[in-house]
Amino acid sequence: MKQLGKFVIFIGQLFVRRESFRTYMKLVFDEAIKVGYNSIFIVVIVSVFMGAVTTVQTAYNLISPLIADPVIALVVRDMTLIELAPTITAIVYAGKVGSNLAGELGTMRITEQIDALEVMGINATSYLVLPKIVGSILMFPLLVIIAAFVSIYGGYVTALVTGVISGTDYIIGIQMDFIPFQVIFAMIKAVTFGFIVASISAFKGFYTEGGALEVGKSSTNAVTSSCIAILAADFLLAYLLAPLLTL
Amino acid sequence: MIEANNISKSFDGKQVLFDVSAVFQKGKTNLIIGASGTGKSVLLKCIVGLSHPDEGSVYFDKRDFTHANKELQTEVRREMGMLFQGGALFDSTNVEKNVMFPLDVLTKMRYEEKLERVNFCLERVGLENVNKKMPSEISGGMKKRVGIARAIVNNPNYLFCDEPNSGLDPQTSIRIDNLIKDITAEYNITTVVVSHDMNSVLEIGETVIFIYQGKKLWEGTRDDIAASDVRELNDFVFASRVMKELKDSR
Ligand SMILES: Nc1ncnc2c1ncn2[C@@H]1O[C@H](COP(=O)(O)OP(=O)(O)OP(=O)(O)O)[C@@H](O)[C@H]1O
Ligand SMILES: [Mg+2]
Numbered sequence: 001m002k003q004l005g006k007f008v009i010f011i012g013q014l015f016v017r018r019e020s021f022r023t024y025m026k027l028v029f030d031e032a033i034k035v036g037y038n039s040i041f042i043v044v045i046v047s048v049f050m051g052a053v054t055t056v057q058t059a060y061n062l063i064s065p066l067i068a069d070p071v072i073a074l075v076v077r078d079m080t081l082i083e084l085a086p087t088i089t090a091i092v093y094a095g096k097v098g099s100n101l102a103g104e105l106g107t108m109r110i111t112e113q114i115d116a117l118e119v120m121g122i123n124a125t126s127y128l129v130l131p132k133i134v135g136s137i138l139m140f141p142l143l144v145i146i147a148a149f150v151s152i153y154g155g156y157v158t159a160l161v162t163g164v165i166s167g168t169d170y171i172i173g174i175q176m177d178f179i180p181f182q183v184i185f186a187m188i189k190a191v192t193f194g195f196i197v198a199s200i201s202a203f204k205g206f207y208t209e210g211g212a213l214e215v216g217k218s219s220t221n222a223v224t225s226s227c228i229a230i231l232a233a234d235f236l237l238a239y240l241l242a243p244l245l246t247l
Numbered sequence: 248m249i250e251a252n253n254i255s256k257s258f259d260g261k262q263v264l265f266d267v268s269a270v271f272q273k274g275k276t277n278l279i280i281g282a283s284g285t286g287k288s289v290l291l292k293c294i295v296g297l298s299h300p301d302e303g304s305v306y307f308d309k310r311d312f313t314h315a316n317k318e319l320q321t322e323v324r325r326e327m328g329m330l331f332q333g334g335a336l337f338d339s340t341n342v343e344k345n346v347m348f349p350l351d352v353l354t355k356m357r358y359e360e361k362l363e364r365v366n367f368c369l370e371r372v373g374l375e376n377v378n379k380k381m382p383s384e385i386s387g388g389m390k391k392r393v394g395i396a397r398a399i400v401n402n403p404n405y406l407f408c409d410e411p412n413s414g415l416d417p418q419t420s421i422r423i424d425n426l427i428k429d430i431t432a433e434y435n436i437t438t439v440v441v442s443h444d445m446n447s448v449l450e451i452g453e454t455v456i457f458i459y460q461g462k463k464l465w466e467g468t469r470d471d472i473a474a475s476d477v478r479e480l481n482d483f484v485f486a487s488r489v490m491k492e493l494k495d496s497r
Contacts, residue, residue, distance in 0.1 A: 016317070019352055104339075112335040115297050119407075120349050121324030127352075 010203050013125040014133070027131035028138070035097045035132070035198075036139030040146065046092050047147040050084055051076070051154030059164035069165045073173025076155045081182045082189075082245070085148035087234050090193035093140060094226035098201035101132055102222035105205030106215035114206070129206065133198040140194030141187050148186065185241055192233050197226045248273050249405065249437050254293050254303035256286075263289050264300070265462045274435045276428050276451045280442055281458035282483060287441045288332075288409055290458065294439065295329060295407055296320065307405065325353055328398030330408040334390035336382040342369070342393050343378035349401040368396040372426060388419040395423070399430055406431065406438040412447060420444065424451045445484060448472065457483070 058075045105128065108114050117124040152174060159170045201222035208218045249271040256264040263286045271277035279287050292298035294305050296312060304313040307323050315323065328349075336345050343365055350361045369375065372392040377385060385393070391411060398406060408427060412420035428451040431438040442448060448455060452469035459479045467475065472484060 023352060107338075111333055111338070112331045113337055116329065116331060116335040116337075118297060119295055119324060119327055119329045120353065121321045121327075122352055 006207070007200075007203050010125065010129075010206070011199060013123070014130045015126065016123060019122065019127060024131060024134075027127075028134045031131045031135030032139050035101075035136050036142060039093060039096055039139075039143055042092060042096055043089055043143050043147050044150050046088065047085070047150035048154040050088055050147070051080065051151035051156075052158040054079055054084065054151070055155035055158045055170075056162065056164055069169035070173030070176055072165050073155070073159075073170040074176045077152055077174045077178075078182065080151045080155075081148055081186050083234075085151055086144050086186050086189035086193060087230065089144055089147040090140070090190075090197065090230045091227055093143065093193070094197045094201070094223050094230065097136070098197045098222045098226045099219040101198065102201040102205035102208075103215055103219045105129070105202055106208035106218040109206060109208045110211055110215060125206070129199075129202040132202055133195060136194040136198035137191055138194075140197070141190035144186060144190040179245055181245055185237075185245065188241065189234065189237055192237065193230050196229045196233060200226045200229055248308055249294065249439065250306040251290075251294055252303050252306070254290065254300045254305070256289055256293055256298065256300050263461050264293070266303070267458070267461075267463045268303075269456050269463065269466065270454075271437055271439050272454060273437045274432060275453040276431050276438045276440055278440050278442055278448055278452040278455045279458060280448055280452075280455060280483070283443060285458045286461045287443075287458055291407060291409055291439065291441050295327060296324070325401070326404040328401065328403035328406045330391065330394045330398050330406075330411055332409045332413065334382070334387075334394040336390055336393055336397070338382045340381075341378065342374075342380050342382070342385065345382065345393060346397045346400050349397065353401055364400060365396075368400045369393075371399070371430070372396045373422070388415050388423070391415065391423060392426075395426060395430075399434075402434065404436060406436045408438070408440045410441055410443070412442070412444055417446065420446065421450060427451065428453075445487070448484075459483075 054076045055072070058072050058079075062072055062075070105114075108128070114124045114128070117127060156167065156170050159165050160167050165173075204218045204222040204225065205215075208214050251267065251269045251271075254264055254267045255262065267290060269279075279290060281287050289298065293300040296305075300313060304311055306312065307326075310319065310323060312320065312323050336342075337348065340348075343362075346365045346368060347361050350356055350364060354361075356364070366378075369378070372395050374389060374392055374396065377389065377393075382390060382393070395408075395411075398408075406427070411423050411427060415423065424447045427438060427440060430436065440447070440451070449469050449472075452472070454468055455466065455472060456463055457465040457477070457480050465475055465477045465480045472480070475481065
């Protein structure tokens with residue numbers, strides 16, 4: 001509870017005493033490259049397998065003469081879009097970007113770099129953390145789009161290679177009963193998760209106390225807390241927004 | 248001139264500073280000395296506002312900094328330069344960008360002007376041709392000097408140094424000490440240096456305060472430090488045999 005209060009104050013701190021807009025633009029750009037571009041590789045790898053496994057699994061589970069083959073692809077598409085692409089990618093992202101971010105800020109804290117900024121009269125919270133959060137909110141949805149695309153495409157390739165369903169059925173299936181709101185839903189999740197990972201990890205790193213050992217702990221804590229928050233938010237969003245899918 | 252009035256500070260119920268008052272004069276190097284763990288760094292942090300004193304206040308040229316609003320605090324801070332114990336260089340950028348950093352965020356200077364100023368400061372601390380080196384690629388003494396260059400780049404009115412020569416060889420120590428002293432006189436800065444090195448006390452201590460277990464026990468200049476009759480200070484100053492012999496020979 002005390003942590004939560006401190007977190008809220010921390011987020012409030014982001015918006016006071018800001019530097020020039022141009023300074024921020026540049027920082028956000030740098031961070032976006034760092035968190036976005038550098039995560040593409042791992043996201044692609046994970047997504048290929050995500051699509052492949054979902055396709056194979058669904059194909060085996062729906063092995064009934066009553067269910068048409070394209071439905072398998074439809075299930076793959078729906079699962080990927082509204083659940084797997086945002087959430088699994090977020091977990092991976094927390095592991096890569098979250099730990100990195102907490103480690104970076106933690107190191108800056110214990111080597112007095114954050115103090116150095118404060119003494120210069122710069123609001124270290126907003127200078128260091130705000131660009132990371134904004135960068136993450138901008139880039140994570142893009143990663144989710146890549147993940148969804150690669151994953152669905154991965155499913156297609158799997159279908160072709162393993163022959164669990166035919167390529168034509170797959171293509172038909174992923175176009176069946178498509179609800180465009182699914183994409184918006186996925187993007188809402190993505191923005192939320194992008195914020196969660198960056199803000200929680202930054203918080204954990206920023207308040208590191210002690211030495212190198214504690215920096216490691218902050219990194220681990222950042223990942224653990226981010227993951228829990230992601231799953232809780234995922235549930236909450238599903239509960240609030242899923243009814244809108246059927247409208 | 249900086250005035251610290253009746254500063255007290257505790258951490259988790261353990262009092263670290265007891266009612267410390269001191270005046271740090273403009274154009275002079277003012278030293279805070281004392282044994283390890285007596286609260287020197289805490290006092291310095293209270294002065295620069297990285298830590299908020301439980302009681303007392305700090306005045307920067309008559310401006311109450313401790314109880315100032317954010318605007319005034321920022322204004323005073325932008326007149327400060329600080330050298331941290333470990334240098335506290337930003338390790339993700341090179342030496343040149345480190346030194347240029349305060350100019351980048353705090354001024355509207357053109358790039359060429361900034362570069363000129365950076366090179367001037369680096370030259371002033373005796374560093375040339377290291378502009379493009381990363382902090383991890385230079386030695387501890389060089390880091391300190393880059394730290395000084397960064398601290399003075401924006402023409403501060405106040406300069407703070409926490410143990411500028413810990414971990415350095417005697418020769419480099421003296422160079423850094425003298426550098427701080429010269430810069431202070433040259434630009435008429437109010438400089439506060441935390442140190443436990445007797446060499447620097449005698450070398451640059453224009454005014455000295457002695458902290459013992461969180462209390463200020465003595466103040467004076469380097470010239471009357473040897474003559475003091477405060478036992479704790481004597482123990483501190485004449486801890487080494489050489490110093491003792493020096494005193495006896497007088
Ligand atoms: N953030 C903190 N939380 C709790 N205790 C602290 C904190 N900072 C300092 N202290 C305590 O305050 C006391 C004085 O510490 P300080 O760092 O000022 O010593 P110092 O005089 O600078 O010593 P040194 O010469 O070794 O740097 C120590 O007992 C230390 O444990
Ligand atoms: Mg200290």
